[in-house]
Amino acid sequence: MTRPRLRHLAFVVRDAEQLASFYRDRLEMEIFHKDPDGSHFLTDGYLNLALIQQQLDxxxxSGFNHFGFQVDDVETVSDRFADAGVPRPVQRPSDRxxxxxxAIDPEGNWFDLSEHGYLPPPA
Known part of the structure; x- marks a missing residue:
């Protein structure tokens, strides 16, 4: 198995569209997805940046929300967590x-695990 790779960072932001434009125009990131709630997802070709639109309700x-690793096999990684006394990861809703x-680390920080990576699945 290859080493898990950090591939995803997510921030809750006040104006996802404006911030996405900044990263697109100033740092040449590509916007590859927009959620109906206004969240924008960008990539530099390796790392995915999620700008989650803050909701009043x-x-x-606002600020840092979670990070994510791409892994070869979620089950193998989950077993490592269980061995360390950390809860096993739970499946995300199908709309994500x-x-x-x-998953959650021993300090309570959220992170995601993905076998397919952080770009949208093929259509």
Whole structure:
């Protein structure tokens, strides 16, 4: 198995469209997806950046939200977590196509695990 790779960072932001334009225009990132709630997803060809549109009725304040690793086999990684006394990752809802599982580290930080990576699945 190859080493898990950090491939995804997510921030809750006040104006996802404006911030996505900044990263597109100033750092040449590509916008590859927009959610109906206004969230924008960008890539530099390797790392995916999720700009999650802050919602007034949401639970998350602006700032860092979670990160994600691409892994060869979620089950193998899940077994490692169980061996360390950390809860096994749980499957994400089907409307979240960029990562299949959500996990938590010993400090309570959220992170995602994906076997297919953080770009949208092929159509």
């Amino acid at each position: 949401g639970e998350a304040s 196509p960029f990562a299949e599982y959500r």
